[in-house]
Amino acid sequence: MSRQEGETWLSCLIQEILERLAEKDTKNTSAALRWQRIQASIQSGETVFCEAAGGLGLDPYQIADDEAEFIEKSEELFSNDALVEFVSGADNVDRSSLLNWVERMASERSMSYRLANLRPAVDEVAKIALPKAGERAWALGYRRARAMRRHLDLQQHHRFSSFKDLAQYLGAGRSFNLAPKVDGIHALRRERPDGIHIHLRNHGDSSEAKATHLFSMARAVGDAACFPEQALSSVNRLQNAYRQAAGRAFAAEFLAPIDEIRSMQKDKRDIFSIADEFSVSPAVIERQIENQDRIAQACGAF
Incomplete structure (x- = not known):
């Protein structure tokens, strides 16, 4: 199963569950609210930020300022899947030192590398x-x-x-x-x-x-x-x-x-x-x- 197929299958499953809950007058649940936010993030272009936060095991809608700042600074350097994998690999390390290292290497002007x-x-x-x-x-x-x-x-x-x-x-x-x-x-x-x-x-x-x-x-x-x-x-x-x-x-x-x-x-x-x-x-x-x-x-x- 490809990622797109998996996302489609999971989306259909979640939507079906929420519709069944609504039929039983169980509306405005936290699950429904989170699903609305996820859908909104896809349409607003926030998908990569959310994926990067998820890679650290964080809820992108309840994220600490320092965590959000790390992801946002990383977005200035990396893009798309490269961003997600860089951020995900930074779990349990000194992120400030890591980001400084990347910024230093990315601005290196010598021919040594x-x-x-x-x-x-x-x-x-x-x-x-x-x-x-x-x-x-x-x-x-x-x-x-x-x-x-x-x-x-x-x-x-x-x-x-x-x-x-x-x-x-x-x-x-x-x-x-x-x-x-x-x-x-x-x-x-x-x-x-x-x-x-x-x-x-x-x-x-x-x-x-x-x-x-x-x-x-x-x-x-x-x-x-x-x-x-x-x-x-x-x-x-x-x-x-x-x-x-x-x-x-x-x-x-x-x-x-x-x-x-x-x-x-x-x-x-x-x-x-x-x-x-x-x-x-x-x-x-x-x-x-x-x-x-x-x-x-x-x-x-x-």
Whole structure:
């Protein structure tokens, strides 16, 4: 069921319940009032604000001033689903610090975060793997990962050893590096006239952090490949949000193609050695193996 179909079904259900209550002289209930407000918000263009508030588990009609201010300031930076996912990912973090970080990165004028070859690659990928109406997030991510690898002429055995390795492959200069630490975001993808810039949040120096940096970098590349029209978007910890799910699927298949994983399994390699080979976490390899049927289903043409 698509989102639109789900919303239509739910709207019909709510309307039917309210009509039955009205027939029994049960009118002007709080449910009826909330439904009127929801309908009004759709017509007035407040839908995205309401969705963003809902992403934080808040009632948009009974929201504290500081919460509303955070959403409104975020609206000045992000739009549509990118706004909703950014706000939803800011639950239980210092939102002021997060917003300041995004504003600072969004106004960064240096070339240190620029990937010169990414925008041309994204444009070509959009032609190779055309959009499909109602496509599941994972299918979009897997398809565009295959298309990106094809466009970049990456051999199946090609490995990216680090985020810098991937960044430089996509045209980053030697100065490309991590952005300062902050909670609530893994990366910020920004469109500028000179190309796409990716601000990758620093997670530290541990081996786990290094794997996170590479995977987050690939997710940001995937966000650009899957949603090329967006000017500013975030990569964060949300699990079920559409953009985040598409980016994760892209990153997994782009960094560790399932066909190469299968080949390594035939050579009796275990999950940990395979993960080490691809510079990703063992969880990425496990998910690839679990989702191999989905990948095949999505990438039949690739």
